[in-house]
Amino acid sequence: MASQTIIETTALTKRYKQQLAVDRLSFGIEEGEIFGFLGPNGAGKTTTLLMLLGLSLPTAGRARVCGLDPIRKAKEVKQQVGYLPENVGFYADLNAIESLEFIAELNGIDRDQSREKILEVLRVVGLAEEAHRQEVGTYSRGMRQRLGIAEVLIKDPKVMFLDEPTLGLDPDGALRMIELIRSLNEDHQMTVLLSSHNLQQVQRISHRVGIMIKGQLVAEGTIDALAKKKLGIGEEQYTLEEIYMKYFREA
Amino acid sequence: MSGLFAIYRKELADHFSSYRFVILFALIAMVSFITSYMAAVSIRETLEGIAKPKFVFLLLFSTSGAVFSMVRFVTFFGPLLGLVLGFDTLNRERAHGTLSKLVSQPIYRDAVINGKFLAGVTVITVILVSVVLVISGFGLALLGVVPGIEELWRLGIYLLVSICYISFWLALAMLFSILFKSMATSALASVALWIFLSFFISLGASVVADAFAPLDTMQRIDRSMLIKNVDLKETVSLFSPMVLYSKATDTIIDPTRNTTRTRDLLLMGAAEEFSAARFKGPLSLGQSILVVYPHLLVLIAITLVCFGVSYAVFMVQEIRT
Numbered sequence: 237m238a239s240q241t242i243i244e245t246t247a248l249t250k251r252y253k254q255q256l257a258v259d260r261l262s263f264g265i266e267e268g269e270i271f272g273f274l275g276p277n278g279a280g281k282t283t284t285l286l287m288l289l290g291l292s293l294p295t296a297g298r299a300r301v302c303g304l305d306p307i308r309k310a311k312e313v314k315q316q317v318g319y320l321p322e323n324v325g326f327y328a329d330l331n332a333i334e335s336l337e338f339i340a341e342l343n344g345i346d347r348d349q350s351r352e353k354i355l356e357v358l359r360v361v362g363l364a365e366e367a368h369r370q371e372v373g374t375y376s377r378g379m380r381q382r383l384g385i386a387e388v389l390i391k392d393p394k395v396m397f398l399d400e401p402t403l404g405l406d407p408d409g410a411l412r413m414i415e416l417i418r419s420l421n422e423d424h425q426m427t428v429l430l431s432s433h434n435l436q437q438v439q440r441i442s443h444r445v446g447i448m449i450k451g452q453l454v455a456e457g458t459i460d461a462l463a464k465k466k467l468g469i470g471e472e473q474y475t476l477e478e479i480y481m482k483y484f485r486e487a
Numbered sequence: 488m489s490g491l492f493a494i495y496r497k498e499l500a501d502h503f504s505s506y507r508f509v510i511l512f513a514l515i516a517m518v519s520f521i522t523s524y525m526a527a528v529s530i531r532e533t534l535e536g537i538a539k540p541k542f543v544f545l546l547l548f549s550t551s552g553a554v555f556s557m558v559r560f561v562t563f564f565g566p567l568l569g570l571v572l573g574f575d576t577l578n579r580e581r582a583h584g585t586l587s588k589l590v591s592q593p594i595y596r597d598a599v600i601n602g603k604f605l606a607g608v609t610v611i612t613v614i615l616v617s618v619v620l621v622i623s624g625f626g627l628a629l630l631g632v633v634p635g636i637e638e639l640w641r642l643g644i645y646l647l648v649s650i651c652y653i654s655f656w657l658a659l660a661m662l663f664s665i666l667f668k669s670m671a672t673s674a675l676a677s678v679a680l681w682i683f684l685s686f687f688i689s690l691g692a693s694v695v696a697d698a699f700a701p702l703d704t705m706q707r708i709d710r711s712m713l714i715k716n717v718d719l720k721e722t723v724s725l726f727s728p729m730v731l732y733s734k735a736t737d738t739i740i741d742p743t744r745n746t747t748r749t750r751d752l753l754l755m756g757a758a759e760e761f762s763a764a765r766f767k768g769p770l771s772l773g774q775s776i777l778v779v780y781p782h783l784l785v786l787i788a789i790t791l792v793c794f795g796v797s798y799a800v801f802m803v804q805e806i807r808t
Contacts, residue, residue, distance in 0.1 A: 282807065289591055292805050314593040321591075325584020341493040342592040387588070 248297035259451040272442035318388030328373030378409035439476035449487040490594025494602030526550040527629040544634040566656040573660030658793035692723035735782040742769035
């Protein structure tokens with residue numbers, strides 16, 4: 237495991253009028269790890285991701301992504317971070333290659349260089365055959381998610397923020413997506429911040445997890461450490477679901 | 488800048504490949520061509536057998552064809568072009584989930600709104616320039632007159648003012664597309680404001696004028712009260728961008744027009760008017776611009792202010808999926 241902290245927050249807070257969406261969040265993610273970000277709907281996970289990307293102004297506290305302030309150096313942070321939102325949108329009248337060409341252009345990648353890169357990422361995500369033939373508007377949910385990953389990979393990011401990457405996928409599609417994330421982490425040393433409700437998938441690939449409830453980070457650590465702390469068990473079988481539900485009920 | 492150009496190019500491609508553009512362009516072109524053709528025929532018949540006066544070419548744009556002139560058509564329906572191009576610029580991206588994807592790329596956030604606005608202005612320019620060029624071709628063929636340098640300059644300035652005018656409505660529609668998530672709501676708000684600013688202000692101007700400077704038609708009208716009434720009506724109506732544009736372009740296109748104020752005509756007696764008409768020569772381009780430069784400045788200012796407000800709102804708005 238790499239030792240450099242690549243994402244760090246200190247008392248990061250976001251308040252919307254009367255509602256405290258994120259409450260003094262302090263945590264760190266090491267380079268090269270997959271960090272599972274768990275929590276119920278409205279816990280503040282997406283708000284946290286937006287603040288880390290510089291898309292939402294924090295009310296208080298600070299954040300560092302790749303050593304940079306996401307508010308003051310938003311463009312530089314976004315060069316290093318790929319973001320797959322929960323409901324990723326596409327331009328329905330473009331095909332996969334045209335979509336990726338547009339994203340490459342936004343990332344300042346030269347047209348000649350981008351062609352080769354596009355074909356490579358399409359091969360990685362398994363969309364090489366459909367790339368020319370179909371418009372994105374005709375894609376299935378699984379294909380759209382994979383194209384979303386391709387759009388993230390086109391810029392060679394150091395970090396990926398994935399918000400519910402397996403949402404709406406069938407079991408086979410979800411498994412392939414999870415394995416893709418694992419291979420990107422292992423083969424390319426990519427740091428992944430994975431926000432998901434699917435605890436089984438998170439348990440499968442995450443090195444560490446953080447559990448957010450009502451804007452607060454109530455638990456952080458390896459799954460094994462959380463199990464020992466919360467369930468008082470050592471070598472026995474446990475599921476992340478059991479750990480999560482224990483925290484959730486207490487909150 | 489690469490982000491700005493990428494978004495500008497994509498938006499331009501979207502506009503030119505859309506049915507919306509084809510329908511709008513066909514509609515504007517058709518009405519403009521029919522109007523100008525009938526104007527050209529009318530001018531040719533009127534001037535048959537007599538020496539053609541100066542600035543005949545510009546009459547193509549200011550003479551009524553079937554119902555209205557080309558200038559009047561752009562005054563009333565040009566705003567619709569801006570509104571149609573702008574009402575769903577940002578909220579369509581938001582609804583499709585592409586806006587969060589755009590702003591999460593390493594581009595400056597304002598590249599999104601700047602690129603889209605520039606693309607809209609480019610489409611407006613292409614449509615107007617194309618129409619003016621084709622009408623000019625009609626004029627050359629039907630009237631047999633070649634426009635002079637000053638006429639070309641006046642046409643050029645008319646085009647610039649028209650682009651600015653329609654861009655104001657584009658900026659307004661974009662503002663509503665930022666404020667309202669629903670495309671239907673932003674379209675409705677845009678049209679409602681167009682109707683209010685273009686028609687109700689003129690109606691309201693009469694009401695305000697009659698309230699503060701009533702004219703008693705039963706008795707002999709007091710001249711000073713009449714002037715006050717007319718002045719008040721004109722001042723209030725200048726709050727309408729349509730009136731501002733109309734007064735500015737009427738003077739630019741018609742060199743014989745030396746005032747935008749109705750009261751100046753009222754102050755002249757019949758003998759004075761007759762005397763003035765005998766010696767009435769066309770204004771030079773510089774003088775025409777001097778007459779309408781306040782209107783031009785206000786038009787440019789409201790366009791910039793409207794876009795500035797859209798810019799400011801978009802920059803602070805949180806974008807979530």
